[in-house]
Amino acid sequence: MPQPLDALAVRTWCSLALDALGREREEIDAINVYPVADGDTGTNLYLTVESAATAVEAVFAAYETGSAAPALADTVRAMAHGALIGARGNSGTILAQLLRGMAEVLGERGGGAAEALRRAAESAREAVAHPVEGTILSVASAAAQAAHGTAHGDDAAAVAAAYSGARRALAETPGQLEVLGRAGVVDAGGQGLVAVLGALAEAVTGEASVRPAVRAHPSLATAAEPCVDGGPAFEVIYLLEADDAAVARLRARLDTLGDSLVVVGGDGLWNVHVHVDDAGAAVEAGVEAGRPYRIRITHFAAAGHPEPRERVQRAVVAVVPGEGLAGLCTDAGATTVLARPGEPPASGELVDAIRRAHAREVVLLPNDAELRHTAAAAAEQARTEGVRVALIPTRSAVQGIAALAVHEPGRRFDEDVVAMTSAAGATRYGELAVAERQSFTSAGVCQAGDVLGLIEGDVAVIGADLATTAETVLDRMLSAGGELVTLVLPEDAPPELGERLEAHVRAGHLAVDTVIYHGGAGAPLLVGVE
Numbered sequence: 001m002p003q004p005l006d007a008l009a010v011r012t013w014c015s016l017a018l019d020a021l022g023r024e025r026e027e028i029d030a031i032n033v034y035p036v037a038d039g040d041t042g043t044n045l046y047l048t049v050e051s052a053a054t055a056v057e058a059v060f061a062a063y064e065t066g067s068a069a070p071a072l073a074d075t076v077r078a079m080a081h082g083a084l085i086g087a088r089g090n091s092g093t094i095l096a097q098l099l100r101g102m103a104e105v106l107g108e109r110g111g112g113a114a115e116a117l118r119r120a121a122e123s124a125r126e127a128v129a130h131p132v133e134g135t136i137l138s139v140a141s142a143a144a145q146a147a148h149g150t151a152h153g154d155d156a157a158a159v160a161a162a163y164s165g166a167r168r169a170l171a172e173t174p175g176q177l178e179v180l181g182r183a184g185v186v187d188a189g190g191q192g193l194v195a196v197l198g199a200l201a202e203a204v205t206g207e208a209s210v211r212p213a214v215r216a217h218p219s220l221a222t223a224a225e226p227c228v229d230g231g232p233a234f235e236v237i238y239l240l241e242a243d244d245a246a247v248a249r250l251r252a253r254l255d256t257l258g259d260s261l262v263v264v265g266g267d268g269l270w271n272v273h274v275h276v277d278d279a280g281a282a283v284e285a286g287v288e289a290g291r292p293y294r295i296r297i298t299h300f301a302a303a304g305h306p307e308p309r310e311r312v313q314r315a316v317v318a319v320v321p322g323e324g325l326a327g328l329c330t331d332a333g334a335t336t337v338l339a340r341p342g343e344p345p346a347s348g349e350l351v352d353a354i355r356r357a358h359a360r361e362v363v364l365l366p367n368d369a370e371l372r373h374t375a376a377a378a379a380e381q382a383r384t385e386g387v388r389v390a391l392i393p394t395r396s397a398v399q400g401i402a403a404l405a406v407h408e409p410g411r412r413f414d415e416d417v418v419a420m421t422s423a424a425g426a427t428r429y430g431e432l433a434v435a436e437r438q439s440f441t442s443a444g445v446c447q448a449g450d451v452l453g454l455i456e457g458d459v460a461v462i463g464a465d466l467a468t469t470a471e472t473v474l475d476r477m478l479s480a481g482g483e484l485v486t487l488v489l490p491e492d493a494p495p496e497l498g499e500r501l502e503a504h505v506r507a508g509h510l511a512v513d514t515v516i517y518h519g520g521a522g523a524p525l526l527v528g529v530e
Contacts, residue, residue, distance in 0.1 A: 002155075002156035002204065002205055002206060003156075003203065003204055003205075003206055004155070005072070005106070005112070005113055005155040005159075005204055006069070006072050007059075007060075007069045007070050007071060007072050007074070007075040008069055009203045009204055010056060010072065010075045010076055010079060010203075011056050011057070011060060011075065012203040013199055013200045013203040013204075014049065014052055014053035014056050014079060015053060016199035016200075016202055016203055017049050017053075017195065017196045017199035017200070018046070018049050018050055018053050019199075020195040020196070020198060020199050021042065021045050021046040021049055021192060021195055021196070022046060024042060024191070024192070024195055025042035025043055025045075025046050026042065026384065027042065027191075028041050028042030028045070028188050028191050028192050028195075029041060029042040029043055029188075031183070031185035031186065031188045031191065032188040033179055033180065033183045033185060033188070034135070034177060034179050034180060034187065034188070035090060035231075035259070035260045035275070036231060036235070036260075036275065038235075038298075040088075040089060041089060041090075041091050041188035041189055041192060042188065042192060043088070043381065044088035044089030044090075044091060044092040045088075045089075045091055045092050045095060045189070045192040045195075045196075047086060047088045047092065047346075047347070047348035047351070048083050048086055048087045048088055048092035048093075048095055048096060049083070049095070049196065050086065050346065050347060050348065050377075051082045051083060051085060051086020051087075051346050051348065052079045052080070052082040052083040052086065052096075052099060053079075053082070054082055054086075054346060055078040055079060055081055055082025055083075056075055056078050056079050056082065058078065059074055059075055059078045060075075072106060072107065073106070073107035073108065074107075075107075076099075076102065076103040076106045076107040077103050077107050079099055079103065080096070080099045080100040080102070080103035081269075083095065083096035083099045083100070084096045084100065084239075084264065084265050084269065084271050085239060085269075085271070085294075086346055086348055087237075087264070087271045087273075088237070088348060089235070089237075089273070090189065090235075090260050090262060090273060091136055091188065091189030091192060091193075093127075093237070093262045093264055093271055093273040094124050094127065094128065094136050094137070094189065094262055094264070095136070095189075095192070095193065095196065096264050096265075096271060097120075097123050097124045097127045097262075097264035097265075098120040098121070098123070098124050098140055098193070099120070100120075100123060100264065100265070100266070101116070101119040101120035101121070101122065101123035101124065102116040102117065102119065102120045104116075104119055104123070105119045112152070112153055112154075112155050112158065113147060113155040113158040113159050113162075113204070114144075114147040114148055114150060114152070114155075114158040114162075117140075117143055117144040117147045117148075117158070117159075117162050118144045118147070118148060120140060120144065121137075121140040121141045121143070121144040122144075124136075124137055124140055124264075125137055125141075127262055127263055127264045128261070128262050129251065129254075129255050129259075129261035129262070129263075130259070130261070132177065133176045133177065134172075134173040134174075134175075134176030134177030134180060134187060135173070135177065135187050135189055135190060136187060136189035136190045136192070136193050138169055138172075138173060138176060138187075138190065139166050139169045139170050139173070139187070139189075139190035139193050139194065140166075140193060141169075142165045142166055142168065142169030143162035143163070143165045143166040143169070143193075143197055144162065145165060146161040146162050146164060146165025146166075147159065147161050147162040147165070149161065155204055156204050156205045159197070159200050159201045159204045159205070160201050160204075160205055162197055162200075162201070163194070163197045163198055163200070163201040166190075166193060166194045166197050167194055169190070170186050170187065170190045170191060170194050171186065173186045173187040173190055174186060231259070231275065232258045232259060232260075232275040232276050232277050233276075233277050233279075233299060234275065234276055234277065234279040234282075234297055234298065234299055235260075235273070235274075235275050235296075235297070235298040236272075236273070236274050236275075236276055236279050236282040236283065236295070236296070236297050237271070237272065237273045237295075237296045237298075238271075238272050238283065238286055238292040238293065238294060238295040238296065239269065239270070239271055239272075239292065239293055239294045240265075240269070240270040240271075240272050240286050240289060240290050240291065240292045240293075241268055241269060241270075241290050241291040241293075242268070242270060242289045242290025242291070243268065243290070244266075246288075246289040246290055247263060247270055247289060247290075249289065250263070250272070250285055250286065250288075250289040251263055253285045253288075254272070254274045254276075254282060254285055257274065257276045257277075257278060257281055257282055257285070258274050258275045258276030258277065258282070259274075259275050260273070260274060260275040261273070261274045261275075262274075272286060272292070279297045283295060283297075296352060311358050311359055311360050312357075312358060312359045312360075313359065313360055313361060313409065314359055314360070314361040314362070314363070314409045314413065314416070315333075315334075315335055315357035315358070315359035315361070315362050315363075316329075316332075316333065316334040316335070316357075316362070316363045316364075316365065316404060316407055317334065317335045317336075317337065317350065317353045317354055317357055317362055317363070317364050317365065318334045318335070318336055318337070318364075318365040318367060318400050318404065319336075319337045319338075319339050319345060319350070319365065319366050319367045319368060319371060319375075319400075320336050320337070320338060320339065320367065320397060320400070321338075321339050321341075321367070321368075321397055321520055321521050321522050321523070321526075322338075322490065322491070322519045322520040322521035322522070323338070323491075323519055323521070324491060324517065324518050324519005324520065325397055325401075325488065325517065325519050325520055326338055326519070327519065328401070328517060328519070329400070329401075329404060332404045332405075332407070333404075333407070333409075334365075334404060335353050335354075335356055335357040336353070337349055337350060337353045339367075339368065339371075339522075340521070340522075341521055341522040342522075344368065344370060344371060344374070345371070345374070346374065347374045347375070347377040347378040347381065348378075350364070350366075350374065350375060350378035350379075351378045351381050351382055354378065354379075354382040354387060354389065355382075355385075359387070360387065360388060361387070361388045361389075361390075361413050362382065362387055362388070362389045362390070363389075363390050363392060363403075363407070363416070363417060363420060364378070364379055364389055364390065364391045364392065365392055365394045365399075365400040365403055365404070365424075366391070366393070366394060367394045367395070367396060367397045367399065367400040368394075368395065368396070369395040369396075369457060372393060375391055375393075376391060379391045388413065390413070390417040392417065392420055392421050392424055394424045395429060395457070396427075396429035396431070396526060396528070397488060397520065397526055398427055398429050398486045398488060398526050398527065398528025399424040399425075399427045399429055399528065400424070401486060401488075401517075401528065402423040402424055402426070402427040402486070402528065402530055403420035403421070403423050403424040404420075405423065406419045406420055406422075406423045407419075407420055423530070426530050427486075427528045427529065427530040428455070428456065428477055428480070428482075428528070428529045428530070429455075429456065429526070429527065429528050429529075430453065430454055430455045430456070430460075430473050430477055430526075430527040430528075430529075431453075431454050431523045431525060431526045431527060432451060432452065432453055432454070432466060432469060432470055432473070432523060432524045432525040433451075433452045433454060433523060433524070434449065434450070434451060434452070434524065435447065435448055435449060435450040435451075435452055436448060441459035441462065442458050442459050442460070443459045443460055443461060443462050444462055446459070446462050450462050450463070450464070451463045451464065451465060451466055451469040451524075452469075453469045453470070453472060453473035454473075455473060455476060455477060460473065460476060461473055461476070466497065466524055466525065467497055467500055467501070470497075470501055470525055470527070471500075471501065471504050473527060474501065474504060474505060474527065474529075475508065477527065477529045478505070478508070478509055478512065478529060482509070482512055482529040482530060483511070483512060483513065483530065484512065484513050484514075484515065484528075484529070484530050485505050485512055485513070485514045485515070485527070485528070485529055486514075486515050486517070486526075486527070486528035486529075486530075487501055487502075487514065487515070487516045487517070487525065487526070487527060487528075488516075488517045488518075488519075488520040488525070488526035488527075488528075489516065489517070489518050489520060489524075489525060490518070490519075490520050490521060490523075490524065491518055491519055493518070493524070493525075497525075498516045498518075501514070502514045502516065
């Protein structure tokens with residue numbers, strides 16, 4: 001039964017698209033021969049849609065149970081923004097612009113699906129410096145053209161027609177692009193877009209889409225070679241805060257440095273993607289244009305270039321809540337991912353960190369109970385890339401510190417993981433937080449501004465000031481015994497707070513040592529007892 005193209009339909013679309021790309025990811029990776037045969041198009045599209053879906057879920061989470069759903073405009077803007085900041089690779093960046101084009105129409109102009117698909121295809125072509133037929137752009141254009149021929153205002157008919165048109169266009173891509181014809185495959189990015197449009201059709205029409213089989217040559221191992229000998233050595237991607245004029249100059253500059261240039265976004269935030277030999281120059285161009293961040297540089301080893309360095313045997317990847325702890329964990333040999341307050345890392349960032357560690361074996365420390373599923377998805381993705389990953393379900397940074405303290409790369413992998421897991425599990429954790437509003441807790445009713453003392457994730461103490469509440473939390477945690485207290489304070493914490501808490505522990509528990517670290521973020525205090 002057809003459904004209106006509203007916020008709920010967009011939410012369903014994101015969920016179905018993520019499921020579809022999850023099923024087809026490996027096959028899409030396998031047929032990825034253009035523009036570089038690096039075998040990651042399916043993965044990049046999956047991570048891009050995952051970021052979009054996460055942003056949409058955040059919009060829905062802001063509405064209390066039983067209340068009305070968010071507005072369509074808010075939902076599609078969140079979807080487009082999530083895709084923009086999480087876009088991976090050439091096809092993922094183009095998909096982000098397609099979603100942005102749709103959001104412009106659905107969210108700002110109040111138009112229908114046919115007009116949204118037309119704007120999506122147009123904006124994607126505008127974002128690509130040198131559009132090539134036989135790619136995701138051709139599939140998007142065909143989908144938009146097919147939707148245009150339906151009755152005005154019939155969104156269900158428009159998206160169904162778009163899906164059919166996209167499938168036909170996908171089948172024609174080997175005849176449009178020579179490298180695809182030689183390999184006997186359809187365009188990988190186009191295949192991913194068909195999966196996304198199929199999910200949209202299912203969300204709006206209520207009918208499950210028929211998934212087309214990936215068309216591939218029987219021997220992809222010989223087909224998957226770089227499309228151009230001696231092509232650029234690096235893929236450079238970054239988010240950029242800059243105005244339109246600066247971005248126009250950046251486009252011109254990057255176009256002289258390399259190829260596969262795609263710049264998407266607007267309203268001051270952009271996602272820049274380019275293939276170059278001089279990665280430093282591409283980043284410097286971004287610095288000249290504005291403020292680049294989340295910079296990712298990937299070496300195209302599959303494009304005829306040697307690996308930049310040998311893989312190490314084992315590494316640790318840890319999520320940390322502040323710059324100070326990042327330095328501490330880096331000194332201990334870990335590759336770190338910074339979790340900013342209110343901005344937890346997505347699984348794509350964890351996958352990037354695992355790749356950056358460049359190891360055959362990786363121990364992953366999420367250090368946050370809320371990152372459990374995100375970390376599991378990242379670990380699973382890394383395993384498909386040939387990395388042996390062990391996920392230790394650390395729920396706090398202090399548990400991660402304890403695990404790192406016993407890490408020994410020279411041990412057998414399983415023995416090292418067991419030792420780190422045991423150390424983390426033996427560390428009870430607590431933290432302080434400041435209540436933002438009146439609410440009911442396991443320790444009673446708190447008011448806005450109250451200091452909350454949490455132990456193992458539950459509110460155990462409600463107090464009026466940080467130091468006194470922290471002392472109460474320490475006493476309760478040490479009542480069950482302990483040999484070492486770890487305190488993590490923010491950089492701007494008053495020096496006397498750490499001194500007072502250390503003295504409090506020493507006065508009441510002579511045999512317990514205290515270690516203080518500075519550089520945490522988000523919480524006024526983290527506590528570990530082991």
